[in-house]
Amino acid sequence: MPAAAAKLGEVLGDRHILLIIDDxxxxxxxxxxxxxxxxxxxxxxxxxxxxxxxxxxxxPVPAEDVAKERLNFEKLAQRLGEWAQLLKIVNGFLLAIASSIIVSECQRR
Known part of the structure; x- marks a missing residue:
């Protein structure tokens, strides 16, 4: 595992990247x-x-906020007819917005 971690650090190098490690x-x-x-x-x-x-x-993100957002995303998926391609496009759009918010927050701190 240390070799893989070193390789990841090497590949990322000096580039400015947002790396998301989920769960x-x-x-x-x-x-x-x-x-x-x-x-x-x-x-x-x-x-x-x-x-x-x-x-x-x-x-921290309160559990009730997570449940509310999940419901909002489920409603959005229903409005999009749960079509995979539309969901993928909207997901990319939301990810871009979230990434820019996170980067600007990190730069402010």
Whole structure:
């Protein structure tokens, strides 16, 4: 695993990238993604606060907000007729918006 972590850091290099690590459960699984790549911003989602490094900036999301947003996305999927291509296009659009918000938040801090 250390070789894979080193290779990932090497591939990311000095590029400015947003790396999203979703649903981290164990610190040892997250660790390889935190090595190298000094200009990479990492967004980690987890339900377990102790998984995150001590210096991580935390943004708690209340469970009721998650449930509300899930319902909103389900309604959107229904409005789009649950067509895979339309959902993919909208997903890309929402990801672009979320990424720009996250990057601007990180730059402000």
């Amino acid at each position: 981290a459960w164990r610190e040892q699984d997250l660790r390889p993604f935190l090595q190298g790549a000094r200009y990479t911003t990492r967004l980690v989602t987890t339900r377990i606060d102790s998984v995150l490094p001590d210096n991580a900036i935390r943004q």
